[in-house]
Amino acid sequence: MASEADLKLLGTAVSPFAVRIRMALHMKGLPYEYLEQDLVNKSDLLVTSNPVYKKVPVLIHGGKPILESLAIVQYIDEVWSGKALNILPADPYQRATARFWAAYADDKLFAAYLGIFGAVTEVDRAEQVGETLAAVEQLEGAFIQSSNGKAFFAGDSVGFLDLVVGCHLFWLEAMGKMAGVAFLDTGKTPLLAAWAERFGETEVAKEAVPDADVVVEYAKKRQAAAAN
Ligand SMILES: N[C@@H](CCC(=O)N[C@@H](CS)C(=O)NCC(=O)O)C(=O)O
Structure with missing residues (x-):
């Protein structure tokens, strides 16, 4: 090793x-x-x-x-393949699918919620909120496909897509607070909303994920600096 x-x-x-x-x-x-x-x-x-x-x-x-x-x-x-659980799935098809959704989360979800942060007009902001909601709905489908009825994207425990999508949750919550929208809606995306709750309770998330208010503060400071 x-x-x-x-x-x-x-x-x-x-x-x-x-x-x-x-x-x-x-x-x-x-x-x-x-x-x-x-x-x-x-x-x-x-x-x-x-x-x-x-x-x-x-x-x-x-x-x-x-x-x-x-x-x-x-x-x-x-x-460190011999240490603790593997992060990526072993099966080549599942790996390829997980990589596809990872690229989707980073390209579409990240760009959409960052657009809320950077929006100058209300029209821009509403458009980015719509894009974010659409990306979250796609990820509900990804969760159904990947989890196979289990608790996490990777199955019974946290794996690659849990980390990849999970690291965006605190920003999603912060942007939701700033825009007055609940992006993880138990009505529209019930499985993803339940997963997000469950993921937040894991040791891995508790260890590394900051509170959403840290981002809200950061975003407000950046917006104030940009306005001066
Ligand atoms: N695709 C990159 C994205 C990294 C990224 O966007 N990092 C931001 C912080 S979240 C950064 O360092 N920005 C500084 C800059 O753009 O100058 C990755 O997955 O590592």
């Missing part, structure tokens, strides 16, 4: 993608040094580790940077 020593994570408290990595490291029981980053004044370490995008998260293992959160989760799962 590869060394667990010398694992560093560059992240920010409100980055869903960094939270995803914290959850994966927790699932595998891996100790790491967490280095909170300032995304306004980026550190040399961040810029030299991720010179292409200069974004968090970056996992540095034995001095080597691993980039992009989905690739990082897969790296962790492969390097």
Whole structure:
């Protein structure tokens, strides 16, 4: 097994993608040094580790940077495959399907709720709320397909899609509070809403996911700074 020593994570408290990595490291029981980053004044370490995008998260293992959160989760799962439960499904078809929905969550759900945060007019905001609701409804379908009637996307316990979708929940809640909308509606998306409750109670989520109010505060500060 590869060394667990010398694992560093560059992240920010409100980055869903960094939270995803914290959850994966927790699932595998891996100790790491967490280095909170300032995304306004980026550190040399961040810029030299991720010179292409200069974004968090970056996992540095034995001095080597691993980039992009989905690739990082897969790296962790492969390097420590013998440690704790596997994160990705073993079956190739299920892996491919999980990767499809992971890309969907990051492309569509993330872009939609971030659009609420960045909306300038009420019309823009309403459009982004609609896009977010549509993405959540698609993910209800993904949950039905993946969970096979069980508690989590991955079945009886938390796995890849639970981390990938789960890391977006605190932002979804925060944007819901700001827009006055309940994105996880027990009427429209009952299974996803129940899963979100269940996921929030897991050790993995409790360890890594911040309170939604942290994002609300962050969003208000950013909006106030943009208005000045
Ligand atoms: N696709 C990337 C997204 C990472 C990302 O968007 N990171 C944001 C924070 S949530 C960031 O570092 N932004 C800084 C910037 O854009 O300059 C991943 O999955 O790792």
